[in-house]
Amino acid sequence: MSIVEEFPLPARRLSEYDALVAAAPSVLDAIPGAVYLCDHDGWLVRYNKEAAKLWGRTPPLEEKRERFCGSHALFLPDGTPLAHEICPMAMAVLEGTEIRNAEVVIERPDGSRSVALVNIRPLKDQEGRIEGAINCFQDISAQKAIEEEVRSKNADLEDFFENSAIGLHIVGGDGIIQRANRAELALLGYTADEYVGRHIAEFHADAPVIGDILHKLSCGEKLDRYPARLRARDGSIKHVLITSNSRLEDGEFINTRCFTTDVTDLHEAESARRDSEDRLAATYEAANIGIAEADPAGRLLRVNDTLCRMLGRSREELLAMTFRDYTHEDDRAQDAALYARQIAGELDGYVLRKRATKSDGSTVYLDIHSSSVRDKAGGFRYGVRVIQDVTASKQMEDQIRASEKHMRDLLEALPAAVYTTDSTGRITFYNKAAVEMSGRAPQPGDMWCVTWRLFNPDGTPLPHDQCPMAVALKEDRAVRGAEAIAERPDGSRVPFIPYPTPLHDADGRLVGAINMLVDITERKQAESRQKVLIDELNHRVKNSLATVQSLAGQTARHADGLDDFLRRFEDRLLALSRAHDLLTRRHWEDAPLESLAREVLMPLAGDAAGRIKIDGPPAALNSRTALSLTMALNELATNAIKYGALSLEAGSLSLAWRLPDEAGAQPRLILEWHEHGGPPVTPPTRRGFGTRLMERCIERDLGGEFDLAFEPAGLSCRISIPVELVNA
Template sequence: MSNVTDFPIPARQLSEYEALVSAGPAVLDAIPGAVYICDHDGWLVRYNAEAAALWGRAPDLDHARERFCGSLALFLPDGAALRHEDCPMGEAVRAGVDTRNAEVVIERPDHSRITALVNIRALRDDQGNIQGAINCFQDVSAHKAAEAELLRKNNDLEDFFENSAVGLHIVSGEGIIVRANQAELNLLGYSADEYVGRHIAEFHADAPVIGDILQKLSKGTKLDRHAARLRAKDGSIKHVLITSNSRFKDGKFVNTRCFTTDVTNLREAERAHRDSEERLAATYEAATIGIAEADEHGRLLRVNDAICQMLGRSREQLLDMTFLDYTHDEDRDEDAALFSRQVTGDLGSYSLRKRAHKPDGTTVYLDVKGSAVRDEDGKFVYGVRVIQDVTEAKHMEDRIRESERHLRDLLEALPAAVYTTDAEGNITFFNKACIDIAGRVPALGEKWCVTWRLYTAEGVPLPHDQCPMAVALKEDRPVRDVEAMAERPDGSFVPFMPYPTPLHDAEGNLIGAINMLVDITERKRSESAQRVLIDELNHRVKNTLATVQSLAVQTVRHSGSLKEFAPQYEKRLLGLARAHDLLTSRNWKDAPLDVLAREVIGPLSDAMGQQVNIDGPAVALNPRAALSLTMALNELATNAAKFGALSSEQGRLSLVWKVADRAGQRWVELLWQEAAGPPVTAPSRRGFGTRWIERCLERDLGGELDVVFDRDGLRCQMSFPLRENPHP
């Protein structure tokens, strides 16, 4: 029986990847091109010397291993950065994707870049598993540069042909148009489809001319600015000059290349010039304006009839003069200086208005336009002077100017802001009041309005192109009964009413508009004050009615009969009336405490200085505090006059006060002290007077009250906080 060694196991054949990896370095270096191999994870395992040369570096395969590529950095052809893991080698080892003739840009350590053409193939084992991939790449930078240069030249040539300012077309040996640029098409008005592919003779207005041109070109004769006429699409005839030569190949006439120069305008100008010369000779004398020619010294060489009539002199007289001889003395130097500069060439033409003397002594105003005729060398030949009598126009201008000045002075004197615009809304004039209301100096030419910013009366931003002036111009109608708000650059606001009104010329055409801005600040303040006053009045009336009602109820409650009720009720109503009179006299503004006290106590005492002492610092009471304190003092004073210190001549009354600080709040502390009057007996029960004073001090003012019925005289301490803005 044979031993198993008698049956040798055949050696397994190496895969491509294994064969390439196990091969010595000399094998890869023998390959004519840059080559490197990566394993199935993308790790660089082999590369040849040419790959290192293109990378500009030799990666270390034993220590700091690298993946996918040995270059410093990779980029796409458009310059976008390409990560190594996203390069074609990455796709090959991950998905087995082969790459053929793809371009990438390799950056070397010295930051130079080359364009490489890569070819990558995945390497598989006999089971089809990816073991790695091989990349064969080569430097195609020189090829890319040559390709770019060729493309640039082709683009330049194409650009020259298509965008040339001169018409270009190519005609085949059979006379068929094979190509034409846009200038050629624009010249004749055809599209490319209508022009290219047709025989060139179809577009020539003169058959013998095109026949002669084609015959010369077929024989190799060059054409230089050969005159011809072409028929445009719209039926018009174009005069052109054709420059062309022929292209031959193997002795055969292939095509022609033609430059077409449009000289239609030149021909028309030449014809117009001839017509002009003829017309000038015919109209020179018939012209209604003066025409004269003068030599370099200003002596007149030629004049027409109009200037003779204008100056009141014959032709013979004028031809024996210089134009300075009849010029006004004050205008002579200016005319002479301008003409001298024109003769020397410093000035091509000039215009001036001057005065001239007529033989009868009258003065006329002349508008002079001077130009020069020169020879081919630029030397002055003669001057042409076109002269118009503007005497009447000058007088009219003076009157208009005076009228405009008067109107401007009038508008400047107006207290209201006034400005004008042209028909497009551009500001043409504004007076000083506009500056005051706008808080800025507008610029002539600004649109629609002189204000900085605009708002409606309700405070909504209003664009200038929607302002009342813009509406008046756009709709050609006056705008009335509109209010607006102008914001100044300093942030302040001015309410105003605009009165834009369109302006028309004698034919009814819209020529602009005038607008008056009336400042209604004071009116708005008055309206606001009136609203506040009405609201305050409503509030006061309600409070007063409530007070009157309370007075009536409390007096009735503490009166034994109607007879007893009437004087008590009347007394308290008079106290309330006094308080209202005092506040009304001060427009319901703050009332001084000392004035209020004297108003209440004064009518009840004939000897204020001897019997009554009122003293304390200046204190301004708001209307609510003044009303309540007046009612309280009136109750005390009435009681003093009836039962207390003021009921006898020996009695004395002292009302003093001070202002104290309580936890950051100012309080008024008053002391009412009676003395030397009838003996005081404490009441068995609290009367209406005491209750009323408590109501005024404690409930209305949030204050404090302490009443002491001392036998020597009533003593009442009152205090309440000072509030600047009390709640209703």
């Protein structure tokens, strides 16, 4: 047993945190505001009813506790999301920072939000260690709404003042300008520093006027559109209307708010109108054109001296007439009808050329420009008729029109394409030959040339703005010696020679150009044919000599004697000659197959020509094909006359051809030779020169196929040549 008496230790004093945790719930609920308590790790340990109400939820305090805040979500005042881990309570607990009057936005589970004013104090023990923190916060949404409304109204008032379309300034009781908006400064051209702070009288052009304005306002009178003149910074004078009232306190003039309406343009317009009326009155009589005013019935109310001279009548005489009285009877109805429509409001005015009868009975041509003068309600008051004597110009126009018609008739009659342009290159006239040559009618706005497309002689594109006509206009010179090719919309092309020539007026100024396009298609074709003929002649002479040499050698090699050689050689030369004659008649262009067959077969057959049947669709052969096929047909015909079907009176032969449409294969011309009623045919024991000649002409020269069949009923032959050698 210890002899030391144990004394009880003094009771430990509770910290603030412990006291708050130990306090009854009613203690926190008694606090007038939302309160919650977190421990040193930030876990939520206590909260009152106001906090739960503001959060819109009751966070658990046992299992699944929450840290730092019991709200559903947090946001900064600008709407940026605020994580609980970095909210004000977290800063207080983790860093020991005291938070005063911070604002956060609390979002409830239902999506509604409130602005809260947050005050947080860290709770520490006796040694200064953080045990937790307490957050006292309150809903200030209503206050923020009021603040926003006040701010918005102030902004609206400020915007109204600064951005008003009408000038506005505030003047103190001492006459010093206290403030001015943008419209006021823009009206006078001053900056705020140059205008504000100075006496208002400095800017008024009339001292008595500003004196009267200040006196009236100091007495409490209101100003409504008071006219005044202000001096702008650039020295100009602005006519304005002042609308203002005074602010008085205890009878003392404090300041005035003045609206300044700029009526400078209106004032100038009114001055211009008065000047215009004065000038009009002076001009009315001095004008060198006729002027008249007529009432709804057409009776003349006012006329000037020029109109009197124009019609050869006195003023008194005209004022007793209507404008219909001196109008030519053939034009009277038209003028009256247009005037009636003008009175009814269907026309604002009209322009008319008519004839009028002078007092001596002579006729003048007048251009009438009629307009209306109406009252405010739109009712017709009177018509103003401006009249110009155009008799001389009408006669000149008739002469020019007759001359132009004569010129157009001449140009239309020309067989060459002719067109004209203005000085900018825009087409103004073209004849029928130009349409026929270009294959189109020029469209409005077409420039430089009537053709659809242009090409140089070498086939390269020629832009219209670089064509000879464009060069002639741009360089103001005639262009000669040029050639071009016109392409029609259908793709066909026409070579031509242009003759563009600039046109000038009497003063030598360029006013346009005329161009004649000479179609040289036939010349080009002739040149082409000539070249082809020369080339073909050279080629054919060489080929003919080679062919004749071959014929002579082969015929001699297989002839039975000199007489047999001469006869056979002459027949083959005659066949070659007939083909040359046919091609020469057609300028060595394509030869019709039917004509070629008849030229070869009929002279050889003689009396037996009636037993030859020739049939086939139209087909034209080029010169090389015609010569080769002539030699083959000549050999077949000679054989038929000597040994085949035509050697007997009962025999006959047929030559037919076709152009089959064989999909997927190279198209070819097929010729079929059939002999009937002749002597029985037996195959020869050896291939003669004639057979080799035909094979050479068809297969080697033309790249075709040659099939000869010695059938007992009669000789048959099938010739096939590529279609590209034939023009169907």
